[in-house]
Amino acid sequence: DAGVIQSPRHEVTEMGQEVTLRCKPISGHNSLFWYRQTMMRGLELLIYFNNNVPIDDSGMPEDRFSAKMPNASFSTLKIQPSEPRDSAVYFCASGTSGVEQYFGPGTRLTVT
Amino acid sequence: KQEVTQIPAALSVPEGENLVLNCSFTDSAIYNLQWFRQDPGKGLTSLLLIQSSQREQTSGRLNASLDKSSGRSTLYIAASQPGDSATYLCAVRPIGTGGFKTIFGAGTRLFVKA
Numbered sequence: 132d133a134g135v136i137q138s139p140r141h142e143v144t145e146m147g148q149e150v151t152l153r154c155k156p157i158s159g160h161n162s163l164f165w166y167r168q169t170m171m172r173g174l175e176l177l178i179y180f181n182n183n184v185p186i187d188d189s190g191m192p193e194d195r196f197s198a199k200m201p202n203a204s205f206s207t208l209k210i211q212p213s214e215p216r217d218s219a220v221y222f223c224a225s226g227t228s229g230v231e232q233y234f235g236p237g238t239r240l241t242v243t
Numbered sequence: 244k245q246e247v248t249q250i251p252a253a254l255s256v257p258e259g260e261n262l263v264l265n266c267s268f269t270d271s272a273i274y275n276l277q278w279f280r281q282d283p284g285k286g287l288t289s290l291l292l293i294q295s296s297q298r299e300q301t302s303g304r305l306n307a308s309l310d311k312s313s314g315r316s317t318l319y320i321a322a323s324q325p326g327d328s329a330t331y332l333c334a335v336r337p338i339g340t341g342g343f344k345t346i347f348g349a350g351t352r353l354f355v356k357a
């Protein structure tokens with residue numbers, strides 16, 4: 132298995148632009164998580180899905196952030212419009228209920 | 244509200260030393276606790292998962308214990324090696340969230356000197 136796949140690995144964009152991050156979970160996993168990691172705030176859970184349905188999006192910082200999971204093998208996290216304070220590493224993880232989470236390599240986002 | 248604290252924040256030890264990393268959590272109502280390793284610029288790698296009914300888990304030179312009633316877990320690393328240098332994070336899954344939500348500690352940054 133290739134593990135959790137994230138793209139792009141690095142993204143540099145200007146303030147105000149739309150950013151879309153992509154994630155392909157491990158086949159067979161029914162849960163998917165989006166995290167954000169910064170030096171100041173550590174690792175924060177943004178949203179998680181179970182069986183493609185968003186369960187809890189209380190971690191999403193504001194309406195500029197949105198996430199979708201149209202099918203079991205694909206999810207997106209979109210930021211529109213992006214701001215410099217959104218600069219962070221965004222991780223996607225997948226797993227099954229109550230079992231280990233497996234993390235992707237992350238997308239390093241820089242908003243100038 | 245569940246909070247996870249890791250002590251120390253950073254640790255530097257000589258190669259070969261046995262060491263203990265600490266994790267504490269404020270609410271004992273958890274499904275499980277998981278220890279992760281993160282190398283600089285990389286994602287998280289799962290090391291050990293302890294279910295709430297278990298007391299410890301072992302993998303190679305790693306041993307993790309869980310005392311749910313006191314809200315504590317330790318990660319023991321035997322005979323440390325320079326390759327163990329990384330940040331170690333613990334995370335709990337609170338009951339009441341369907342086993343999905345995970346709360347992470349800030350991590351302990353470990354440096355093992357050759």
